[in-house]
Amino acid sequence: MSDTESPSRPSDPSKARPELSRFGMVVSLIGWLCLLIAAIGVPNTAFDWGLQLEFYGTATDLPDNYEVCAGLAAVGALIVGLTWFGRGLRTTWARFEGRRWAQVGVAAGAALMLVVIGRALQVVVLTNTYGSMLAYYAADGQADELRDILEDGSVPEEDIDEAVFRAVFHDQPESLAALLEHGADLRQSTSEEQSCVLAGASTQLIEVAATYGVGPERCACGDDLIGQVVVEGVHDGEVASAVEALIAAGWSPAAPYGASYRDPITPLELAKEREFEATIAVLEVALGG
Secondary structure (H helix, E strand, O other): OOOOOOOOOOOOHHHOOOOOOHHHHHHHHHHHHHHHHHHHHHHHHHOOOOOEEEEOOEEEEOOOOHHHHHHHHHHHHHHHHHHHHHHHHHHHHHHOOOOHHHHHHHHHHHHHHHHHHHHHHHHHHHHHHHOOHHHHHHHHOOHHHHHHHHOOOOOOHHHHHHHHHHHHHOOOHHHHHHHHHOOOOEOOOOOOOOOOOOOOOOHHHHHHHHHOOOOHHHEOOOOOHHHHHHHHOOOHHHHHHHHHHHHHOOOOOOOOEOOOOOOOEOHHHHHHHHOOHHHHHHHHHHHOO
């Protein structure tokens, strides 16, 4: 038996388990740090500890509400997950070394997984930001997507109210039209404040609401909405069109404006103060003057 050692065989690259690179380790460490801070933030929120992280004389408050904790945990989990996803991809790639089409399949599968994960993350972020995808589509003016969701018929009323608010706030008349087509109103009955979403809205939005029959009974606004439109409008022609649409939808052209905080004044008097000739003409016809 020979005392000489047999030459060692080269390791099988398919069985190699590549370690994380230094960069990967640093990134993974950041992810775990986010998870740790989020975990500490939970009792900090529950018991109102008011914990701070001090570093070189600078104090940073630790998370003190559950939404921040959840967001930070999601970021940490994403960072750690992507780091180890990359490690697994390297391992699988090495396993199929020399088999080009297999490696192409691995790359395509990895890309598809990232797309799916990215879309899921997008939905989570948008839902947390806007309250629902319905509200996001309303804010973004994606009327067709709104209709697709609304046609399902099982959308909670609070989601519809939030979507109406977002559509008006972001000045999206097509979104508002899509919501009104499916029976939404502007009363904001699920909102604590139940404020008037049309107050301060563009004349185009007001015309859309009036076109779909939104009268005083379907809106949280008081009877002085026409006065608000005259006061806050910019262009006489647009104001006149909005006022005409509101009158047709049932709003009173004689309802005084500002009764709660100033001497009441009629929309016609306001229009005369602003020298809105087209609006004056519309109001005079409606009042029979």
